Amino acid sequence: MFELYHPGTSVLHRLPAGFKILTLVIAGTLIFLASDLPIVAAFFAATAGLYYVAGLTLASAWAQIRPVVWILAVLFVAQGLITGWTMAVFIVLRFASLLMLAGLIALTTRTSDMIDAMERGLWYLRYIGVNPAKVSLALSLALRFIPVLATITRDVREAQKVRGLERSIVAVAIPVIVRTLRMSDDISDAIEARSYDPKI
Amino acid sequence: MTTRDIVYVALFAALTAALGLFPPLTLPVIGVPITAQSLGVMLAGALAGSKRGGLAMVLFLALVAAGLPLLAGGRGGFGIFLGPSGGFLLSWPFAAFVIGWLFERHGGSPPFGLSLAYLALAGIGLVYAIGIPWVAFAAAIPFSKAFMGSMAFVPGDAVKVVLAAVITRAVRKAYPDWSSGK
Amino acid sequence: MIEVSNVHHAYGERQVLKGITLTLSERRIAIAGSNGSGKSTFARLLNGLLLPDRGSVTVDGLDTRRDGKAVRRKVGFVFQNPDNQIVFPVVEEDIAFGMKNLGFDKAEIARRTNEILSRYGLEDHRTHPSHLLSGGQKQLLAISGVLVMDPDYIVFDEPTTLLDLRNKKRVIEAINALDQTVIVASHDLDLLSGFDRAIVFDAGKVAFDEVPGIAFERYIKTMT
Numbered sequence: 001m002f003e004l005y006h007p008g009t010s011v012l013h014r015l016p017a018g019f020k021i022l023t024l025v026i027a028g029t030l031i032f033l034a035s036d037l038p039i040v041a042a043f044f045a046a047t048a049g050l051y052y053v054a055g056l057t058l059a060s061a062w063a064q065i066r067p068v069v070w071i072l073a074v075l076f077v078a079q080g081l082i083t084g085w086t087m088a089v090f091i092v093l094r095f096a097s098l099l100m101l102a103g104l105i106a107l108t109t110r111t112s113d114m115i116d117a118m119e120r121g122l123w124y125l126r127y128i129g130v131n132p133a134k135v136s137l138a139l140s141l142a143l144r145f146i147p148v149l150a151t152i153t154r155d156v157r158e159a160q161k162v163r164g165l166e167r168s169i170v171a172v173a174i175p176v177i178v179r180t181l182r183m184s185d186d187i188s189d190a191i192e193a194r195s196y197d198p199k200i
Numbered sequence: 201m202t203t204r205d206i207v208y209v210a211l212f213a214a215l216t217a218a219l220g221l222f223p224p225l226t227l228p229v230i231g232v233p234i235t236a237q238s239l240g241v242m243l244a245g246a247l248a249g250s251k252r253g254g255l256a257m258v259l260f261l262a263l264v265a266a267g268l269p270l271l272a273g274g275r276g277g278f279g280i281f282l283g284p285s286g287g288f289l290l291s292w293p294f295a296a297f298v299i300g301w302l303f304e305r306h307g308g309s310p311p312f313g314l315s316l317a318y319l320a321l322a323g324i325g326l327v328y329a330i331g332i333p334w335v336a337f338a339a340a341i342p343f344s345k346a347f348m349g350s351m352a353f354v355p356g357d358a359v360k361v362v363l364a365a366v367i368t369r370a371v372r373k374a375y376p377d378w379s380s381g382k
Numbered sequence: 383m384i385e386v387s388n389v390h391h392a393y394g395e396r397q398v399l400k401g402i403t404l405t406l407s408e409r410r411i412a413i414a415g416s417n418g419s420g421k422s423t424f425a426r427l428l429n430g431l432l433l434p435d436r437g438s439v440t441v442d443g444l445d446t447r448r449d450g451k452a453v454r455r456k457v458g459f460v461f462q463n464p465d466n467q468i469v470f471p472v473v474e475e476d477i478a479f480g481m482k483n484l485g486f487d488k489a490e491i492a493r494r495t496n497e498i499l500s501r502y503g504l505e506d507h508r509t510h511p512s513h514l515l516s517g518g519q520k521q522l523l524a525i526s527g528v529l530v531m532d533p534d535y536i537v538f539d540e541p542t543t544l545l546d547l548r549n550k551k552r553v554i555e556a557i558n559a560l561d562q563t564v565i566v567a568s569h570d571l572d573l574l575s576g577f578d579r580a581i582v583f584d585a586g587k588v589a590f591d592e593v594p595g596i597a598f599e600r601y602i603k604t605m606t
Binding site: 005021024025028032064067068071074075078079082083087091095098099100101102103105106109111114115118131134137138139140141142143144145146148149150152153154167169170172173174176177178180181182183184185187188191192196198 | 213
């Protein structure tokens with residue numbers, strides 16, 4: 001319904017989601033340890049190359065950076081003036097690569113697969129006393145109710161428009177939250193009515 | 201955790217996502233856009249309590265990391281956490297927890313002035329205490345520069361502290377049998 | 383058979399049910415009454431979602447207070463707003479939820495899911511986001527999620543209140559086609575007219591307890 005996923009059949013699409021997340025975490029850590037511009041530049045080029053492998057255009061790589069481009073620009077100028085322009089290029093390339101790599105994973109992995117991978121990862125949490133079944137239920141409930149609350153928020157804004165209050169956060173948030181709290185009572189009843197036992 | 205606790209965790213995560221749908225408002229004079237989303241952090245703490253509020257934020261961030269474009273402006277994905285603003289996002293569960301904990305000292309509804317102070321302490325103080333060092337580290341800039349740069353967002357966050365306090369008070373009035381248990 | 387004896391229930395200071403004693407053994411029972419008459423509270427007592435402050439509710443001899451789990455297995459509950467009852471983002475996941483809680487195996491879950499989806503013409507929506515269903519389809523999905531758990535009784539709390547006319551007709555048909563014992567709290571007289579028994583609540587007490595025709599006639603008279 002709302003995801004960044006871009007359908008395809010490439011190697012990157014077929015790799016397991018958990019593997020991709022781990023790779024990103026490791027690559028992200030390593031790149032923060034690197035201190036040479038050539039290494040970061042090579043990393044950047046390799047990431048861009050992976051977009052090609054995944055059958056994606058460079059435009060979609062750019063789309064990963066675009067939302068934060070002004071932050072990067074500020075960073076570039078500040079860094080250039082404070083520590084020099086080589087450092088500025090280094091820092092900005094590092095961010096751009098990470099954003100592109102993370103974006104690549106989002107583009108080649110269905111959100112549902114990503115969440116399945118997370119749920120499988122959750123089983124390890126039971127060693128620290130967390131009940132994975134409960135986490136999994138919370139995850140599903142959040143996915144279920146995000147669109148519901150989005151609709152409620154839109155409805156309330158529509159209603160407040162009549163009074164010219166559709167941009168007032170307070171006038172919208174209060175009715176939305178009160179409705180959410182009332183809903184939550186019914187939802188917990190509905191879950192328990194279907195024989196859910198929180199003690200297991 | 202009861203079923204009800206799980207539901208509150210999920211709904212406050214969903215609520216934070218819904219707040220991201222608000223068009224950002226730009227403060228006059230300073231010109232920095234502020235989004236309603238970080239209001240979700242304060243409301244989760246103030247209304248859902250420490251444990252549930254903190255977990256709601258963990259859940260919200262997990263969904264963002266999974267690739268759902270839930271952050272204001274339709275952003276999402278793991279990359280966000282690795283970017284310069286990653287520390288601010290990672291501070292949210294802690295901020296919500298501390299706000300909840302402070303509110304619970306007063307049975308969930310501290311006097312208005314005190315709730316302003318609590319929301320500011322954790323909703324701004326703690327968030328910046330985690331967010332600014334991250335900016336300094338990730339962007340390799342001196343701490344003082346990261347600090348100065350972040351100050352541009354303080355007026356917007358101060359506005360949100362007031363909004364969160366007003367909303368919390370109004371919701372508690374409209375829904376008196378609602379309790380923010382632990 | 384559900385036996386309700388001398389049940390009292392209050393929310394804080396507000397006394398909602400004041401000494402209700404009823405034996406429910408008919409196959410189609412209507413619970414009517416105006417808003418605040420106590421009918422929704424009464425419905426929630428029947429499967430142990432609420433426990434009586436005083437008195438007792440038993441289902442085939444099982445006490446809701448003592449044997450809560452077994453009672454919930456026997457008595458399914460369908461809420462007024464399906465949006466609050468559908469708890470999973472995908473249609474088939476939501477149908478499977480109750481069965482998973484009861485420990486059904488995968489093959490059985492799949493078999494019952496297929497059966498119920500085709501019964502209500504929802505096959506094509508199997509893997510769709512539940513959010514995108516129409517109001518009537520959502521209510522049918524909510525009913526499906528309860529039916530696959532094989533309850534002996536199904537309690538409905540105002541199942542048609544939020545639906546438009548066309549969807550309302552579909553849901554009424556679905557309810558009338560059920561083999562289970564059905565107890566419906568509602569003020570939708572279209573839905574309740576063919577029932578075996580109508581119990582009208584007023585201010586936390588039973589006002590009339592008759593066949594629907596007579597009960598509703600008297601009910602409407604007191605309202606006007």
